[in-house]
Amino acid sequence: MISEVQSLIDQYWSWLNEKTRLREINDCIEITTPYLDRHNDYLQIYAKRENDSFVLTDDGYILNDLELSGCEMKNPKRKKLLQTVLNGFGVKRNDNSLEIKTSAANFASSKHNLVQTMLAVNDLFYTVSSPNVSLFLEEVDSWLNHCDIRYIPKVKFTGKSGFDHFFDFVIPKSKEYPERVLRAINRPDRNGAQTVVFAWIDTRVVRNPDTRAYVILNDTERTISDQVLAAVEKYEVCPVKWSERDRVKAELAA
Numbered sequence: 001m002i003s004e005v006q007s008l009i010d011q012y013w014s015w016l017n018e019k020t021r022l023r024e025i026n027d028c029i030e031i032t033t034p035y036l037d038r039h040n041d042y043l044q045i046y047a048k049r050e051n052d053s054f055v056l057t058d059d060g061y062i063l064n065d066l067e068l069s070g071c072e073m074k075n076p077k078r079k080k081l082l083q084t085v086l087n088g089f090g091v092k093r094n095d096n097s098l099e100i101k102t103s104a105a106n107f108a109s110s111k112h113n114l115v116q117t118m119l120a121v122n123d124l125f126y127t128v129s130s131p132n133v134s135l136f137l138e139e140v141d142s143w144l145n146h147c148d149i150r151y152i153p154k155v156k157f158t159g160k161s162g163f164d165h166f167f168d169f170v171i172p173k174s175k176e177y178p179e180r181v182l183r184a185i186n187r188p189d190r191n192g193a194q195t196v197v198f199a200w201i202d203t204r205v206v207r208n209p210d211t212r213a214y215v216i217l218n219d220t221e222r223t224i225s226d227q228v229l230a231a232v233e234k235y236e237v238c239p240v241k242w243s244e245r246d247r248v249k250a251e252l253a254a
Contacts, residue, residue: 063096089113136186159202176254178210188217
């Protein structure tokens with residue numbers, strides 16, 4: 001099992017390395033990542049040395065783009081959602097820039113956390129259409145409570161790589177079922193699938209070998225591609241379409 005997981009992680013690193021591009025701009029290094037935003041543009045971050053440390057920033061891209069699209073952070077509930085995301089990944093807001101200060105030793109994990117923050121904050125755009133500013137995550141939370149499924153929210157595991165990964169819900173082991181970890185994806189696409197897969201293969205080796213992983217996919221407004229479903233199934237993550245959520249209710253509640 002360890003050798004198999006290590007092979008999967010190595011494949012992920014190879015993909016990440018091959019698709020990452022660097023460019024020097026004045027006193028900064030522009031890092032183009034293989035992750036896409038909602039416009040299908042590659043996410044870019046900037047690294048600047050500050051004494052013995054580095055400051056990593058998105059230079060205001062995510063929040064400025066949201067505001068230009070009508071998704072302002074002045075709304076109290078949206079502002080709270082933003083702060084929850086930032087706190088979870090240890091990222092700070094500097095005006096409209098998302099930033100994290102890091103040492104050289106922690107550069108890789110800090111870069112990982114900033115990119116994951118950008119992806120999560122980018123998803124706040126989908127609260128624009130709702131007058132109540134609700135997120136898919138909140139819908140999943142309400143459903144779990146309605147079904148009397150016990151869980152621990154927002155749990156962070158450190159993977160074999162040393163990177164931190166957040167799971168939206170962790171359901172403790174019971175007599176009938178082992179520990180279960182859940183991620184909710186509002187906009188199921190390649191980015192989301194890759195993020196879940198890496199989080200799972202990186203952390204499963206440090207969890208109980210019986211632990212099961214689920215990803216709940218929002219298919220309310222869009223059809224989920226077979227590629228996304230196949231990608232997560234390949235790595236033993238159980239995909240659950242939101243429209244078919246009741247099929248796993250019993251095993252999650254047990």
